[in-house]
Amino acid sequence: MTLILYIAGLFALAFYQTILADMLSIYGVTIDFAALLVIMVAFRKSETVALWFAIVTAVVVSTPYIAVMPWEILVLGLIALAIKNLSSRLNLETSMSKLTLLGFFLLLHGLLISIIAEGEDLFYLFYRSVLPGVLYTLIFAWAYFVISEIIASPRRVKESA
């Protein structure tokens, strides 16, 4: 069952890359859905699962542009490991703490991939594409946290009663 969820996540990523990215982009700024997916899995699952999900996600996300495939594997794999290790040491109960960590790693992913893929005009890329992309992804993630908390809260109340 869990495996089906991961596969569904990868299909969702392919769907986003193929169809939704164009629709949801605002002046060329898009949601970093791959990094978001990897970080979300890393928050919840074991290190092994997080690492291998990150690797497969990297392969899927770099399918249209295979030159960055090794770098995607490296960066997303390292982000998954770092998130896993940090989340076991930090208190990540609140959405704000999760969002802060998420924002940091999204920025890291965006910057590293921009350096590798584009190579020049980094400052321009940073404020034109990476930073707005991180903010856009954070808004999306914040909405996800709010909705998941609303869905989870009646269950918690029922369990505590």
Add this chain to the structure above:
Amino acid sequence: MRWFSTIFHKNRRILNYILAAAFLLLVTVINDPVRISLAKISATVFYSPFFRLKSHIQELQNVAEENRFLRRQLTETSLQLVWLNEARRENQRLRELLGFEPPDNFRLVPVKIISLYQQLYPVAAIINKGSNDGIRANLAVVNRYGLAGKIVDVMTNYATVQLLTDPSNAVSGRVGESRQIGIVRFAPRRGLYMDNLPADAQVKKGDLIISSGLGGVYPPGLAIAQVDSVYANAGEIIKKVNLRPAVNFFEIDELYVLMEN
């Protein structure tokens, strides 16, 4: 085998790292074949359904765009067709007019109707020429079928034509064959009719009624109507003759003012 299982479980984490690093090394060192194979698998499994979906969506968008374009073109073509039909009709009218000869000492001045004044029937028409073009009151107005009316009011660039369908407009008419003279009038309920024909007048259905030229307004010989029905009651001294006008007053578009040379 047992020792392998023990080592595997104790060092699972390290094994994971090693395997992941090996995979990364494989992708990096043996770069193109591995990357291409992975990309092919990923594209076939994950992307291909969405590629197909996207191409369908694009196809639908193209069809919608093409549909809009064709609708616009259809509208333009329809407008063009209406205009061409109008030109064809005008051409036909003008061709027919080539065979229409005005009476001696008269010439035709073509005019366009600007507006029609109607009271069940069109009774008057405003035309686009006036005193500046030499138009004056009491000139006969015709179209290619026959007499339509006369000029009553003249302005500098416009004039009013009193049509035969105005009940106050009476024309002295003559039965084409028997040369009998009567007054052609119009009544809203009865339509066009001929008055003042004696009971013994030779008139039958289908006879042509033309202008007599008496009264000085209309030149003689202009077609007014055809006899539609004749009623002769015993004891009456006047025949009742109903006429079918030569001009269809509901369809008049181009008129010609008859001006003396």
